Structure formats: structure tokens, C-alpha cells
Amino acid sequence: MKLALERFPSDRNRSLIKKSRKTRNPERQSDSIGSKPALPGQDAPILDLVRSFSLEMTAKDVASLADAAPMIPAGTPISVTYLPGETMPARVAAARTVKSLGFVPVPHISARRIPSKDDLVEFLTVLDGEVGIDRAFVIAGDPPAPMGPYEDALAVIRSGLLDRAGIGTVGISGYPEGHPDIGREKLDQAMKDKIAALAEQGKRVEIMTQFAFDADAILDWLARIRRDGVAAPVRIGLPGPASVGKLIRFAARCGVGASARVMVKYGASITRLLSTAGPEHLIESLARQRDPAIHGEAMLHFYPFGALVDTARFIRSHYGDACE
């Protein structure tokens, strides 16, 4: 906690930054008397949405997290993805780095990738003993069949092992655009079952969604799960700034829709694969259209896809006031 706070601009500097933001462009300021905000990205609906955002990293991103840390607010939850080909010690080391830099580690547990109960116990015991965690995210994982005893996220939750590591808040998945291999009814049922099982264990639940590019799909899905009685806070997954080629590659790999229509709306030029596209238009649309009475509690969860520094810089430069 201390480290990240120390890396923050001092209060004096912060007020200078705010002042310079306000006075940087007086013409734009006077525009804001009309319907347009003074600085895009710095008005209340957008800041409300961006505030309390979370991030994702892989075990490979440890070095870049140290570089990104000064730009990330202390206490930000940072998920550590459970990728194949990364070792358990590397995942634990990543969680330890997250914590030592003043953030909140959210290790992922990929049910289908856990070879045995002993492996899960060991992972959780080491996380508890060497890092100290309050949160985890439980996901089935991409393997078409389980590699060990856990068929899905519910099986990990029902194992009761999360208790041993002192985990109080458990993240589960959400799919604003559905899942290519799992039907909507099955996904809805799984979400309800996981929430019920976690409630029985006295755990807090947070839904962290698969990333998506389309504000309408996200808001429709949010409205639908709220109508179905799901009240848990939702972290809306969205990509950090990345080349259009990378966005399309990750979308294909993760089963996320990236139609030409949606990508153009997102602000990505699909004929320019090397150009960079960020989520600023998506965030703007979400902020303008969302209504807490319909969509419930919603925050943002950024997937940097290996570019943590770029994502942290993007958030700070576009939405600096949400980082205070």
C-alpha cells in the first residue's frame, strides 16, 4: 500500500495537475457551458464508471507492473490470469508482486486446468501463507475436458477449499455476448448456482465479464441479469489500448465477437491492423447510457493483453480524476 502511495503525486502536485487540466484550454472550458463536457473523459458519469476499475495481468507481466505501478491507484484489484504454460510459483510470485506494490491480488483459478485436489490445496495454501489474499476469481477454463477433478467453477467453489485460504470475495464469469460453446440457459443457470453456493458460504460475489467491444450488448446483458434477480456488482471487461490486429487475434482466441460493424463502432479501423484502438468510445457510450436502476452496480475491468504500462497510462491520461 505504502509503495504505491509514495509513487503518487503529492497533494500539492495533484492540485497543480487538476488546475492545469482545468485551465489548459480556456476555450473548451467555455464550451462546457453548453452540452459538451470541458474535457472529454473527465465528466461525472464517465469518472463514476471508471473509478474503482480493476486490471488483469499474467505472470509474465511482473516487470511491467513495477513500471506501471506509479500510474495505478493504490488498492486497485489486479487479477493474475491462469494461463497454460505458466508455473504455480510464477503465478504466486505475480500475486506477491501485486500485493507488495500496494494493490489487491486476485489470483485466477482455472478449474479444468487443476490436475488434482492436492495441487489446488497447495496453490491456495501458498497464496495464503506467502501472499495473503482476500479475493480470487474462479473460471472453468478452455480445455474441452477437465484435466483433473474439477469440471467447472462450481466444483471448485463446492470443494470448500477457498475458505482455507481466507478468501472472502470470489469473482465469477459473465458473458455479455454469450459464449461460443456454452448456451445461454446453461450460462444463466451456472451463474445462479455459483452465486447461491457462494452465498451459502458467506462469500461476497463479483462478476467479472469476458471482454467485449459493444456497449449495447453489454448494457442489454446487464439489464437482463438484473431482471433475473442477479444483484452482485459487475466488473465490465474491456480491452486496454492495443493494435487492431491484436484485438482481433485475442477476440478470436477468446470467443469474443468482433464483427466489422462492432469494431468500427469501437473506433477500430479494421483495414489498419497496426493502428491502435482504445476503449474510450466504448467507455463513453457505457457512461452515457447506463442507469444504475436498470443496470445495477457496474465498474470496469481492463484486459491489457500484455501491455500493462500502455493501459495504465491510457487510464491516467484519459481519466486522471478517477485515479485520485
Ligand SMILES: NC(=O)C1=CN([C@@H]2O[C@H](COP(=O)(O)OP(=O)(O)OC[C@H]3O[C@@H](n4cnc5c(N)ncnc54)[C@H](O)[C@@H]3O)[C@@H](O)[C@H]2O)C=CC1
Ligand atoms: N471470462 C474470462 O475471462 C475467461 C473465460 N474463459 C472461458 O470461460 C469458459 C467457461 O468458464 P465459466 O464461465 O467459469 O464456466 P462455468 O464453470 O460456470 O461452467 C458453466 C457450464 O459450462 C460448462 N463448461 C465450462 N467450460 C466449458 C468449456 N470450455 N466448453 C464447454 N462447456 C464448458 C460447464 O460444465 C458448466 O455446465 C471457459 O471454458 C473458457 O472458454 C476462460 C478463461 C478466462
Ligand SMILES: Nc1nc(=O)c2c([nH]1)NC[C@@H]1CN(c3ccc(C(=O)N[C@@H](CCC(=O)O)C(=O)O)cc3)CN21
Ligand atoms: N475463453 C477465454 N480464454 C482465455 O484464456 C481468456 C479469455 N477468454 N478472456 C480473456 C482472458 C485474458 N487472457 C490473456 C491471455 C494472454 C495474455 C498475454 O499477455 N499473452 C501473451 C502476450 C500478448 C501478445 O500476444 O501480444 C503472452 O506472452 O502470453 C493476456 C491475457 C486469456 N483470457
